[in-house]
Amino acid sequence: MPKPTSIILDWGTSSLRAMLVSETGETLDTRDTSSGGIQFVKNGAFEQALMEAVGEWFSAHGPLPVLASGMITSRNGWVEVPYVDTPGGIAELAAGTRKLTLQNGAVITFLPGMRDPAANPFPDVMRGEETQIVGYGLGRDRTLVLPGTHSKWARVRDNRIDGFQTYATGEVFSLLTKHSFIAKALEPQPGAEPDWQSFDRGAEFAASDSAAADAFLSAIFSARTGILDGKLKPEDILDYVSGLVIGSEFRQARAAGWFKNGDTIGIVGNNVLNSRYGRIAPLFGLMVEPAPENAAKRGIMLIAAEAAQ
Amino acid sequence: MPKPTSIILDWGTSSLRAMLVSETGETLDTRDTSSGGIQFVKNGAFEQALMEAVGEWFSAHGPLPVLASGMITSRNGWVEVPYVDTPGGIAELAAGTRKLTLQNGAVITFLPGMRDPAANPFPDVMRGEETQIVGYGLGRDRTLVLPGTHSKWARVRDNRIDGFQTYATGEVFSLLTKHSFIAKALEPQPGAEPDWQSFDRGAEFAASDSAAADAFLSAIFSARTGILDGKLKPEDILDYVSGLVIGSEFRQARAAGWFKNGDTIGIVGNNVLNSRYGRIAPLFGLMVEPAPENAAKRGIMLIAAEAAQ
Numbered sequence: 001m002p003k004p005t006s007i008i009l010d011w012g013t014s015s016l017r018a019m020l021v022s023e024t025g026e027t028l029d030t031r032d033t034s035s036g037g038i039q040f041v042k043n044g045a046f047e048q049a050l051m052e053a054v055g056e057w058f059s060a061h062g063p064l065p066v067l068a069s070g071m072i073t074s075r076n077g078w079v080e081v082p083y084v085d086t087p088g089g090i091a092e093l094a095a096g097t098r099k100l101t102l103q104n105g106a107v108i109t110f111l112p113g114m115r116d117p118a119a120n121p122f123p124d125v126m127r128g129e130e131t132q133i134v135g136y137g138l139g140r141d142r143t144l145v146l147p148g149t150h151s152k153w154a155r156v157r158d159n160r161i162d163g164f165q166t167y168a169t170g171e172v173f174s175l176l177t178k179h180s181f182i183a184k185a186l187e188p189q190p191g192a193e194p195d196w197q198s199f200d201r202g203a204e205f206a207a208s209d210s211a212a213a214d215a216f217l218s219a220i221f222s223a224r225t226g227i228l229d230g231k232l233k234p235e236d237i238l239d240y241v242s243g244l245v246i247g248s249e250f251r252q253a254r255a256a257g258w259f260k261n262g263d264t265i266g267i268v269g270n271n272v273l274n275s276r277y278g279r280i281a282p283l284f285g286l287m288v289e290p291a292p293e294n295a296a297k298r299g300i301m302l303i304a305a306e307a308a309q
Numbered sequence: 310m311p312k313p314t315s316i317i318l319d320w321g322t323s324s325l326r327a328m329l330v331s332e333t334g335e336t337l338d339t340r341d342t343s344s345g346g347i348q349f350v351k352n353g354a355f356e357q358a359l360m361e362a363v364g365e366w367f368s369a370h371g372p373l374p375v376l377a378s379g380m381i382t383s384r385n386g387w388v389e390v391p392y393v394d395t396p397g398g399i400a401e402l403a404a405g406t407r408k409l410t411l412q413n414g415a416v417i418t419f420l421p422g423m424r425d426p427a428a429n430p431f432p433d434v435m436r437g438e439e440t441q442i443v444g445y446g447l448g449r450d451r452t453l454v455l456p457g458t459h460s461k462w463a464r465v466r467d468n469r470i471d472g473f474q475t476y477a478t479g480e481v482f483s484l485l486t487k488h489s490f491i492a493k494a495l496e497p498q499p500g501a502e503p504d505w506q507s508f509d510r511g512a513e514f515a516a517s518d519s520a521a522a523d524a525f526l527s528a529i530f531s532a533r534t535g536i537l538d539g540k541l542k543p544e545d546i547l548d549y550v551s552g553l554v555i556g557s558e559f560r561q562a563r564a565a566g567w568f569k570n571g572d573t574i575g576i577v578g579n580n581v582l583n584s585r586y587g588r589i590a591p592l593f594g595l596m597v598e599p600a601p602e603n604a605a606k607r608g609i610m611l612i613a614a615e616a617a618q
Contacts, residue, residue: 066514103616119521121514121528121531122535125534169526175484175488180477182481216561217481217561218477219430221477231431252525252527
């Protein structure tokens, strides 16, 4: 097997994901542990948690450099790394890294998150998504969307991340379908495949010319009125609401100036949501440029390589 | 005391509220019982539940006519009364009532809800709010807002309710502040008075020229970024989110065509939310016309009087 040259950590609140990678970015081995999530690490024992997860890699291959991103760099993590302000690219992110030498001599590099000081009403923040954007590539001026619990819309310009905005779409979907009047009315579908017909109905309303679709707080009530009117069945609701909420994210992102009809965007992230976002993009007149696999890993390696110079 | 002439019921899912009223609408006595809420009434024993609540009024005053509105007229209630379509006024609502004679000879009149068949993407519905609108008065062409868990924006035109739209604002506020990332960050305030300064900050952003305020799914994330930026404190969050969410309802209602700058609207309902809505209206260039007390009772009596003719 190729020679391992570094260890990459996606170290979040609920889990620690580690990859052993080669110089060319090939993933040679992985560890995935929920017990290493920072909320479970007591008394700042992060080094011990890291050793429990990947100690055998050090034993086998020596004190490899470690590259860490995610909430491990936040106030509640191991080393708080200040946000790098937009606009910023690889050089600025590399300059914002922090290093720490472990007991075994390995050097761990903590990558910074980003902050958009121009966002309204307060500066917006992200931790981790910036590595995906860098890994996607900063070479073309583009708007990118990174689907998730807290999706990001970001603009790449002049080889830098120019600005971004968070949309709490995944969280709102979860609230509506687990705790609201919608939760009471829906029935789980048989099978795991999305019901694309129901999804499309929600998305098409969000993309429609109807002024009512600008009223998100009202549009969600259609999950009830659709049932009362006999147009939706309880088993349609989950995917109808998914299409409506993600479609509303696109509608709102358009209103906020992130794209216009005819643009090409990127959808970035290794995420089951990407197929849903990709299905909605054409409803808003968007073309989608394919994203590379493992954008996050690629971005982390690019930033770390710059930081090592 | 004035002579009792009817019994008015606001009979909902979770409670039964009864008023003993005089011919002029004076409330002579009240009963309020949660055990009578339709979700607690088993095997269709609604008449028994009614007698437990107000039987002594019948004993004392004879078989007074009873006027019922609320979810008691829904599919899960006592008598399902079909919705009356907009546009519709007192005559149409009166024609849509259903009557039932009780064992003691009293006649109970069930009032219909309303349905707006022109709403998008599906016909909208309400049950009870239409009595408040009628009680407010149909004499002037106006947009009215009825704050609540599921607020209604309605238009009065030519002595009829011309159309309406539901906004699930109160429910979304509750979801955000009880179950979301916001719930984890907020701290309860000392005292029960709203923190109007925090409320205004949320409302003013919703009313601002910023395109970001059109993106509701993003705007709610400001409850986090405001704390990270040191601009909001955990004890500010509850009222900040209240101002932001209600302000967003106004912003969305404006986008959906319910009002424009300079209009006069009515805020209807006997509701603690009214002061919050009234505080936001001027931010959108709206004047507010005072609503009469007990609009619902007044509306029910007007519809019932027409139905009795």
